[in-house]
Amino acid sequence: MKKSGDEILLSAGDLSNHIACGHLTSLNLAALKGTIKLPDYRDPMLAILQERGLEFETAYLEKLKEQVLQVVEPGTDDDQAALQRTITAMQQGADIIYQASLKSGSWLGRADFLMKVDRTSSLGSWSYEPVDSKLARETRTGTILQLCLYSKMVADIQGVIPEFMHVITPEDQFTKHSYRLDDFLAYYRLIQHGLEQAITNANGTITTYPDPCPHCDICNWWQSCDARRRTDDHLSLVAGLSNAHATEIKKWNIETLEGFAGLALPLTVKPTRGAVETFERLHGQARVQLEARKSAQPIYEYLDMLEGKGFFKLPAPSDGDVFFDFEADPFAGTSGLEYLFGWLVNDEAKKYNCIWALNPTDEKAAFETFVDMIMARWKKYPDFHIYHYTPYEPAALKRLMGKHATWENEIDQMLRANLFVDLYGVTKQALRAGIETYSLKELEKFHQFEREVELRNAASQLRALETFIERNNTIDIPDETRVIVQTYNKEDCLSTQNLRGWLESLRDQLLQQGNTISRPEAGDGTAGESVTEHQERIQPIYEVLMKDVPADPLERTSVQQAQWLLANMLDWYRREKKAMWWEYFRLRDLPDSELIEEKVAVAGLRFTGQRKDEKKSVIDLYTFPVQETDIRAGDKLKAGNGDSFGEVIGINAVSGEISIKKGPSIKDVHPVSVFKHTDVPDKEKEESIIRIATWVGENGMASPGQYQAGRDLLMNLPPRTKVAFNNTGNAQTNAVAWGNVLDSGVLPIQGPPGSGKSHTAAEIILSLIRAGKKVGITALSHKVITELMHKVIKAGIEKGVPVKCMRKVSAPSDSPDPHILEEKDNDKAAAAIKGALVNVLGGTPWLWSRQGMENSVDVLFVDEAGQLSLIDTVAVSQAATNMVLLGDPQQLKQPLQGSHPEGTEVSAL
Template identity: 30%
Template sequence: MSERLLTPSKITAWLGCSHYLTLNSRVEAGQMSVSPTVFNSLAEILVDKGNEHEARCLDDYEALGKSIYQVPGRNRAESFTEWVARVGDPTTLGYDVIYQMPFVHESIRGIADFLVRVDAADGYAHYEPVDAKLTRSRAKPGHVLQLCFYAEAMEALSGLAPREMHIWLGSGTTQALRVEEFLPYWRRLRRRLGDLFAEDVTASATRPRPCESCEYCEFHDHCERQWREEDSLAFVANSRQSEREALEDAGVRTVVALSRRRAPVARLRDEKLSRLTRQAALQVASRGTPSAPPAYEVIEPGEDPVYGHGFELLPAPDHGDVFFDFEGDPFWTAQHELMFLAGLYYRDEGGEWSFDARWAHSLAEQQTMMSGLVDFFSRRRSQYPGMHVYHYNHTERSTIERLMRDAPDENLFASLVDSGLFVDLFTIAKNAVRVGTESYGLKHLEHLVDFERTGGIEQGAGAVVEYEQWMASGDDRLLEDIAAYNRDDVRSTMALRDWLVAQRPDDLAWRDAVIEREDYELDTDELVERLHHFAPESPEHLLGDLLNYWRRERSADVTPKFVALNGDYTTLYDNLDYLTNLSFLRMEEPTGRERLPKMILTWPEQAIDRSLGAKDEVLYAGVGVPYGRATIADIDFERRELTLRWGRVQEEHGGVPAVLTQDRYFRPGAKAGALKDLARQVLEPAHHGAPSRLALALLEARRPRFTPGHGPRGGVFDDDLDSIYSWVAHLDESYVAIQGPPGTGKTYSGSHIIRHLVDQGLRVGVLAMSHGAIDNLMRATLDVVARDGGVTDLRALRWMDAPHERLDAVTYSKKKDDLADGRFNLIGATAWLWASPEMRQFPVDVLVVDEAGQLSLADAVASSGGARNMLLLGDPLQLAQVAKAEHPGRAGASLLEHVLGEHVTIPRDQGVFISETWRMHPDVCDFISRQIYEGRLTSHASCQRQSTQFGTGLRWLRAHHVGRTTHSPEEVEVVLEQISAMIATPWTNQRGDRVALRPQDFMVVAPYNDQVRLIAEACQRRADLRGVQVGTVDKFQGREAPVVFFTMTTSSADDMPRGPEFLFSRHRLNVAVSRARCLAYLVCTEELLNSPARDIDDMRLISTLNAFVEFASAPSESLTPGASIV
């Protein structure tokens, strides 16, 4: 491969568009040229601000007193390689910082902004790359790939490998990334680049596809011309890339051809094809009269609950209506964007239409603007109960929501949103009418409503450029131009609303002016505001952030569900979270002891989450029903029949569900009350009593505190049980975390510690996210007491009514008297009990939190009132807390994540890390330790004895299939053939016993229930495979097997039904692989390993999978004909 300048934009562009590399290669080969004016005004602004940011970073290093070596620049006559040779190795000069260091490595070249000397505590002195980027909150994939290149080149140059690499963000902070977590992704990508350049890239048959990089790509005009010449399907409004590919595969390659298509198309449902052909036909019809308004038609309502029902989402016009639009500068400073103008159009007190321009030229003014808007909307709704705020697309509402997060009026704004105050005309328009335009953007629909603009600015990007010019010049005429442009936007929005009202059928009912939703407790606003007067890093401020934790979680869960339920249901067929295109079968009257009628529905063939079951709550939408709630009475997946309890509430909603999704929501109840009581104690201890010292310790993430004369020897914790016994009973209103990686005996340690505490006369509680985890730890404790003794009088209570499985010697009760008299010295319950006033009045001495990596910090702090001290058992690197919302600060962390802070594993002076696994052979453990646990996890010596005839460690089975989503018969065959080859062959266990492998010695883990069912059924059909353990990851936590298979199932990134964060989860991979005593097999396609990363979280996940393949060793020959073993 010839030398090429490595830049984030080029790498990212290639990852998103393979055609980019083809065109770039043709330019370099002299086969084509690009206009020298490749950058538009916005791109020029970005370049300038990037240079300014880099210069500020250099100034900061100088201000810190760092010695800086500025690499001599490249001479005009010398090549890049000659320049690199002349520069040599400046790391030997001993400077703190090296600026603008050029590299050539593996035929790639690039220039590192900074190399910074790091003198590690262990004496490892080396240089680490730092790049200055405008991105504000976190690095992007292209940035990380560039840093990976510098890290590799650094090691090749100096022989010293950087441990971390850093992005100096536009916000002024740096983001550190572990090199080892990303290098496998980079190495695979580099090999793919090498394969590409081994051929003639200029002759590649790639084609242009619209992507996110188009806006700033130097080839955009070239591709645009090609699309126009070809009459490309890229111009069909509301079409997706996957749909265009399906059409092209069927021979439909132009807009005209699509407008004439009548035959079915593979991989496109008939209703979706019908919509696309009608859209194309209208666009073709509009081409003949470009000066006239575009052709349009009202969409005929059908079974889809939204498409064709847009007019039903339109409320009646009101005298108090407001039309609203923002203008913002995403590049205001390197640190911040700025919404500098809010334009409002409404009738004033005299009844005249008035444009209200509200400016903000600083962050403080922006926050004042947002609070003023919320106040204005609230007061106007009070004055005009039927008024609404109209906007086009979600930006206006979501921007206020984002900027009001963590603000005193957050709950007030949430209540306005939930009441239906904001009306998105984009959603209404695209579901009410089809228009012969290439886009449904507001500027395109203006031709439909015959609206003419008066300002000179043509698009939003022009407003950004003019605002940037105003900041440089101070010429207020520029602000006047922006205001005129914004005034056109809000007037255009009103014109579209009025046009839609005119098209609306006369016999159609208006949408309710106010939508009744759950009432949020607005009394927390005052507490939040007072707590936020404290410093942002203070425990008081964090408590203020936690007060709205459950409201944010509920909103983050339900809002996208409402959007999906009221969106295009044809896009949900492959989404496991939704059951769509439901149709009514019959009603059934209650029989026997039943009290409610039942509605029976059916559905067509589609991907479905088979965890849905009786008693699950669901949200649904249907024709004329924007949303509703119901309970599943029964579901038959084979007959495809769903039975819903259909009571008075559902009957009043009317209609029939057309699409539904599970609603997993439990009201916080006592937990919210506990946090508010704690807030009052923090703010007014004289009136409400002193706050819990344990709660404050958790909020501050303090180091453990002990009574005088106690604590770990030398202040350093170790994992020896006798050592733990010496201090665990002497916590002083504090906590200690015990991090237990897979196979380290966390439950063993926890049960013995509980036995010890009870033996010391202490009252102990057990808390976990699930009842199963609570029962598991209590069962282990009871077994220890029964086997080893030491406790003369163990009295155990489970706070629940009807357990699925009763534990012997445990009382089951929910009588409050049982909590008050101290009769029970071991109590197991979920957070709702520990947060209750009763437990706060009679707290236990030590509350043992199991699976503390899955418990939210909010739940933990709320529960802390029920205990004097806490022992935190868990591992945040296995199954993680399920949090959906974006929370301020540390409010969204799990309990253990909060305690660990920036650490991956707990430091020795802060808690216990159980460092030895009794499960995994060293060949398996080495991968888990290096990739997940910073190299701190080792195998017990006895694990070395474990082996099979097929060796030990990791194996990759390459599968071959396409288009698979949630089930893959090909991978089932691969797995079963491999197991068949291994059954009855010898393996050696931990004791050194040599025995034959049985079916139950194999564990097969799959990400989807469909694949689990397929494997389980296949095993059941074969007598030699009955007994093989099959399930999803969550079913196997705490279990193990000599041989484990992890079948990834999905063919490629394009086929993932739940996104990379689910399929590539490091937590799931950790749990799956670490079940293995001897051998762990990964089964997946090459295409899945090559998945592109949307962000660095994706990159880290995919890189871990790539690392598995790098670790995998090859046996002498393949024993599975349907796959390649690597």
């Protein structure tokens, strides 16, 4: 945002700022008009992020130059001159225009890159599409809005709107994510109009309020906004109170912490959104904070003691106890880096230990060393526990075991034995403190812990060190920086130990007052029999596949990389299953007041008394307060305590009603909260991977024979064909011809929505049917399978080719298609395709990965393969001699819950 005479010129950054915080727009406009001064504060993290972004952008520019592309740099010295040079470069057909200067009306823009594409425009046989380089691994709304603005500006110059816009992200060095402009233009126009209206209406006066938002973390106005909220005693000062809560409370004509704390209990108002219990909990927090403020003393009070919560989660202290803390950089590499493992032991030595890990190789070694230490300590002190603050540490260990595919059994043992003790959870469930945030640092005033390193200094040194890591320049990290970061980590460990001591002293006081507080039961970490058998079964296969495979991916051949991928797929489904159960236990352990914030849950249930009988079951109607939920009809539910609790028959989130079908044994059970939980069996797919891996271990990855298509996919080989194939001319004609000459290979057909992939696939399938071939279709959903079948049937009718289709279903359709047979039985479906009773069979990956489906079809079509995981695609590959993969690589991948070794978590495309 800047002025040119009396005109206010806007930029792409103003769009991003406005969607992040409307108050920021008001402040920037007032500063521009001179009614307020710009803040002196400059967030150091923002400067570092900008510097990192520029380095990434420059690295991508160098890569483009290495490709011998014509790169034009219009320069940034003068807006008008740079704009003219950009237009000239576009007219001359430059391959890449770097830092392209653009203008449209009162809007200015500088696109990181304009990329030349083969699409006719007023310029000639070419046109341009904008490209933005971003360090974030997920494309944010602000980035999309910026690219929409650049696209409209480019359209003004070339006379045609770009079809796509692109984001370059760091994974695999430089990964391009493409987005269809038409999908976002309406939203862009809405936000652009909103910003222009806000500027017109404000006229330099500030009418907005500085409600806290995520952008505050990097905003230069943060200090002034925070000061305003404190002056106003704003509701956001209450720990745990969100903007949505504040909006609700303001409806009661209360706008301050003190006003909220002064309300009488029980609350007589009924919230329009959220449960009364939630607001009563927040009211208690506000009251304690107000008491602490008035007394200028650390104030706390005990919460109601509930079995399994708060003090009940504190195990007996042991000489072997460990207090643990990570330092991590989420921006390092492609998956972040845990660069400092720090822990304090509780025995006589009371020694602080740490391991630095400044690259992925060292991270793996540090992880293994730490786990070795824990296992040895467990053996020496069977009653020990690992204390940490917030769930981050065990979550990071789970990620590391999946990322590096090592020490998985040991981490599983620790989790099963409940070795990890989260003191954040203990504190939040045990007491209410007069503090604005329940951070480790805020709690130190209660247990009188004093730090050597000032937190502001520690934060700046952490940022500096992480910058060195991200630049792969760790050798130049100053000794002072290392010392300060290590001391900061040590003090976090000491503070955690001190906090545990304080909580134990409070527990002792409660016991002396006559309360009964039991210790949590210890587990031995022993795995179930099925887990042990699985590990014993796959370990020899894993060792054979990994023999002679280099640890460094850059040193592997394509065959060795394929073996590495397949070896690490052997335990892939169990990793997913573990993550699913971890989430189940997390939800089970949440109090009802926190479950209401989870989209997979519904809290505040009240049974209406309305009931319908259905055979031996009942359907009960419940009401609930307005809340965001992803629960839908058909979802299987668990009660808040984790017990099974029926199936959703119907839900209306607007009226707050949910109908639940329950069995006779729980018909009189009425929990306050429920959450959805589905345990989807993956046995068939896992067994398919084991069969393929066993064959490869015995015969070799690149040998002729079974499972060729799946092995080619892992080796990333081009399609095998029976005859030499010339891929020139019409793409669809070539695809049809190519599909008919595949020789145990994989043919990918990629493209964005609307590019004709399904039509091309239907033509290939029709030609295969003419040749007497058997065809399979699979995808993540039955809907996608059915849609492709409809296209095949339609093409067959138009061209006079009889098509006999069957779909494997779990239950018959309410309105079945007369052209598509339906079969519930897997064996009968397999017999139908093998016996040529049908020539096209559709089913999800659970069908095609079954034993007995091997080589059942000549060609298997995987639709929306950009969404299907690589491992599922390999699992279904056993069913076909050849595979055709259809999809858009930019589609959202199949949702995963677990962490997996890099390369095994990707989609088929």
